[in-house]
Amino acid sequence: MSIRSVMTTLSRNPLVRQVRRRTFRSTADYWESRYAKGGTSGAGSYGRQAEWKAEVVNGWVAELGVTSVIDLGCGDGNQLTLAKYPRYLGLDPSETAVRGCIERFRGDDTKSFLAYDPKSMADPAGWLRADLALSLEVIFHLIEDEIFNDYMTRLFDSAERYVVICSNDTADDERAAHERHRDFTRWIERERPQWTLEKRVEPPAEVDLQSSFFLYRR
Numbered sequence: 396m397s398i399r400s401v402m403t404t405l406s407r408n409p410l411v412r413q414v415r416r417r418t419f420r421s422t423a424d425y426w427e428s429r430y431a432k433g434g435t436s437g438a439g440s441y442g443r444q445a446e447w448k449a450e451v452v453n454g455w456v457a458e459l460g461v462t463s464v465i466d467l468g469c470g471d472g473n474q475l476t477l478a479k480y481p482r483y484l485g486l487d488p489s490e491t492a493v494r495g496c497i498e499r500f501r502g503d504d505t506k507s508f509l510a511y512d513p514k515s516m517a518d519p520a521g522w523l524r525a526d527l528a529l530s531l532e533v534i535f536h537l538i539e540d541e542i543f544n545d546y547m548t549r550l551f552d553s554a555e556r557y558v559v560i561c562s563n564d565t566a567d568d569e570r571a572a573h574e575r576h577r578d579f580t581r582w583i584e585r586e587r588p589q590w591t592l593e594k595r596v597e598p599p600a601e602v603d604l605q606s607s608f609f610l611y612r613r
């Protein structure tokens with residue numbers, strides 16, 4: 396049994412879920428306090444999981460001639476150490492995570508970072524846009540419906556040509572307090588019909604990841 400399946404079994408225990416839900420305030424608070432305590436972006440951003448995620452995104456960036464990438468939910472930057480992007484902007488609501496990325500990539504003038512509060516940021520004039528908008532294991536962590544809707548809208552409005560999503564696409568509430576799986580492909584069909592799903596890639600058997608990759612083209 397993998398550590399991930401043990402954690403999933405534990406997190407489905409009604410008592411554990413009740414205690415966690417009571418202490419959970421919001422998605423943004425959860426992540427800021429996790430990083431502030433020295434926590435990381437999670438197992439999916441390290442080891443073989445991170446390598447596989449990088450292989451997929453780096454492959455598409457090269458193959459499609461992508462000129463710039465905007466990453467909504469860049470996290471602690473460990474995943475980013477494996478990235479090969481010509482020009483990059485990483486955003487995250489956690490100031491601690493973003494400060495860590497700024498420190499980690501100091502001297503790399505292809506990478507910029509910005510901490511943002513989704514509730515007090517609007518960009519209809521399109522300042523924060525790139526050729527490809529990226530979402531790596533963020534969607535199933537968006538607990539509140541308004542945060543999920545805002546995130547999906549922002550993700551697609553940030554992309555000129557492509558959107559790449561790494562997430563789980565099955566709605567399921569029976570999770571840890573900081574996880575809520577959603578069938579986000581239905582949101583896209585309904586809200587962004589001008590975008591087409593070009594590719595879907597599943598993780599190989601040896602990669603212990605609950606997410607798949609989805610490539611959308613406008």
Ligand SMILES: C[S@@+](CC[C@H](N)C(=O)[O-])C[C@H]1O[C@@H](n2cnc3c(N)ncnc32)[C@H](O)[C@@H]1O
Binds near residue numbers: 492
């Ligand atoms: C599991 S981590 C993934 C980090 C990174 N994408 C990776 O793959 O290593 C989820 C990240 O989503 C961020 N996040 C939470 N709510 C968000 C929102 N509304 N917009 C953007 N990012 C958000 C968290 O702060 C956290 O850094």
